Amino acid sequence: MALxxxxxxxxxxxxxxxxxxxxxxxxxxxxxxxQLVAQCxxxxxxxxxxxxxxxxxxxxCQQSWLKVLEKHQSFQGNSSFKTWLFTIAxxxxxxxxxxxxxxxxxxxxxxxxxxxxxxHDDVMLQISQHRQQLLFxxxxxxxxxAQREALILQLEGFSLSEIAAxxxxxxxxxxxxLRYARQFLQQFCGADNE
Amino acid sequence: MSEHKHEQTRFEQQLQRAYQQSKAxxxxxxxxxxxILQQADSSKRFSYQNWFRNAQLVLGSIFLTVLxxxxxxxxxxxxxxxxxxxxxxxxxxxxxxxxxxxxPAVVAQFSVDENQQRYQQMLLAQHRxxxxxxxxxxxxxxxxxxxxxxxxxxxxSIDEALLQQLKIYDTQLAQWQLEQSIEVYRGPxxxxxxxxxxxxxxxxxxx
Numbered sequence: 001m002a003l004x005x006x007x008x009x010x011x012x013x014x015x016x017x018x019x020x021x022x023x024x025x026x027x028x029x030x031x032x033x034x035q036l037v038a039q040c041x042x043x044x045x046x047x048x049x050x051x052x053x054x055x056x057x058x059x060x061c062q063q064s065w066l067k068v069l070e071k072h073q074s075f076q077g078n079s080s081f082k083t084w085l086f087t088i089a090x091x092x093x094x095x096x097x098x099x100x101x102x103x104x105x106x107x108x109x110x111x112x113x114x115x116x117x118x119x120h121d122d123v124m125l126q127i128s129q130h131r132q133q134l135l136f137x138x139x140x141x142x143x144x145x146a147q148r149e150a151l152i153l154q155l156e157g158f159s160l161s162e163i164a165a166x167x168x169x170x171x172x173x174x175x176x177x178l179r180y181a182r183q184f185l186q187q188f189c190g191a192d193n194e
Numbered sequence: 195m196s197e198h199k200h201e202q203t204r205f206e207q208q209l210q211r212a213y214q215q216s217k218a219x220x221x222x223x224x225x226x227x228x229x230i231l232q233q234a235d236s237s238k239r240f241s242y243q244n245w246f247r248n249a250q251l252v253l254g255s256i257f258l259t260v261l262x263x264x265x266x267x268x269x270x271x272x273x274x275x276x277x278x279x280x281x282x283x284x285x286x287x288x289x290x291x292x293x294x295x296x297x298p299a300v301v302a303q304f305s306v307d308e309n310q311q312r313y314q315q316m317l318l319a320q321h322r323x324x325x326x327x328x329x330x331x332x333x334x335x336x337x338x339x340x341x342x343x344x345x346x347x348x349x350x351s352i353d354e355a356l357l358q359q360l361k362i363y364d365t366q367l368a369q370w371q372l373e374q375s376i377e378v379y380r381g382p383x384x385x386x387x388x389x390x391x392x393x394x395x396x397x398x399x400x401x
Contacts, residue, residue, distance in 0.1 A: 035232050037227055045222035058226050065230040073247070136212035155213040186205055 015039075017081035025072050037065065040082055043087055047152050050140055051093060060096060064089035079165060083158065087166045090149075139185055147181035150174050265300040273309035273384050274316055274356070287349045289339075289387055292356040312383045319381045320361050323388050328377035330398055334387065335372065342378060342389075345398035350378075352386065361388035 017039055024032035024107045044064065048057035067088050075084060140148055153163045292313070297305065319326065331342040340357055342350040347358045375392040
């Protein structure tokens with residue numbers, strides 16, 4: 001990974017995000033950044049949108065890319081570009097939550113399983129009433145922040161260790177969050193299929 | 195068990211499909227994309243950070259080049275060597291010579307030895323020659339070396355290079371007599387600092 005970042009022209013796929021960043025750093029040509037945004041922009045925006053709201057997602061998305069523009073020279077290639085980008089974006093998002101005092105630890109940490117049970121009853125009621133209207137997005141919204149975050153990152157293709165790096169959490173915690181998130185969604189899925 | 199596994203796989207597929215469909219419904223707005231690219235254009239125009247970094251790089255490179263050049267620049271190191279030998283009849287002969295070596299400056303810093311110190315001391319002492327006592331001797335011109343026979347019969351041989359460095363008063367060596375009586379000034383480490391024609395009345399006492 002690190003080698004392909006430093007020698008993009010000789011090693012690795014020329015269109016990989018790391019190579020594009022390296023080309024952009026070296027030449028400053030806009031087209032490389034365009035390709036980079038085209039490759040990772042939608043994924044990042046969706047992640048932010050699901051973790052906040054439209055306005056904040058747009059704002060944080062812009063902020064994150066601006067940080068990429070400012071710090072692209074310092075990218076060491078120790079992780080993939082996408083992991084780096086998502087880590088930047090997540091930090092910006094949490095900073096914004098803290099600034100707006102929207103950040104609640106309860107939402108993040110282990111009490112999510114207790115919360116799940118409470119939510120489960122409410123949500124089961126909603127399901128019975130509006131089963132046909134239940135969509136993936138809504139189910140996702142019902143997940144606590146940390147579980148939703150872990151799940152989206154995994155569905156986005158990040159490995160457990162990459163998710164752990166992005167969220168600054170141990171792998172076991174990530175696994176646990178993913179397990180809870182899946183259990184929660186699976187309940188709806190089962191109910192939906194009945 | 196396999197049914198559970200099958201169900202699990204199906205769930206994972208559903209989840210992935212739902213995720214991809216959902217993501218496709220929410221692409222990054224075009225205006226955000228444009229704003230990002232505009233920011234890139236404006237930051238490319240003039241970035242103080244980049245400029246500062248590049249300037250640091252250039253200055254650092256120049257500094258290192260100059261430093262490297264100075265450190266590797268050869269410098270001449272002069273050494274004053276005294277070798278003492280004895281003849282069969284126990285006459286002491288001191289051979290005084292000057293050698294010049296060329297070393298990189300960085301190496302020269304760490305290779306100071308006694309002979310170099312003796313040379314440096316000679317240069318310093320030549321400025322205050324009147325603080326030293328003179329001894330009498332006779333200067334002979336040999337084929338390759340000059341020789342001084344001191345009044346105590348000790349022989350001091352001096353090479354041409356050293357002779358050029360000695361402080362010689364008023365007259366030119368070529369005008370000196372074949373056996374010229376001289377005053378010899380010696381430094382603290384026995385090095386010869388200067389020679390001077392002796393006055394008529396100054397002669398070695400007859401032994």
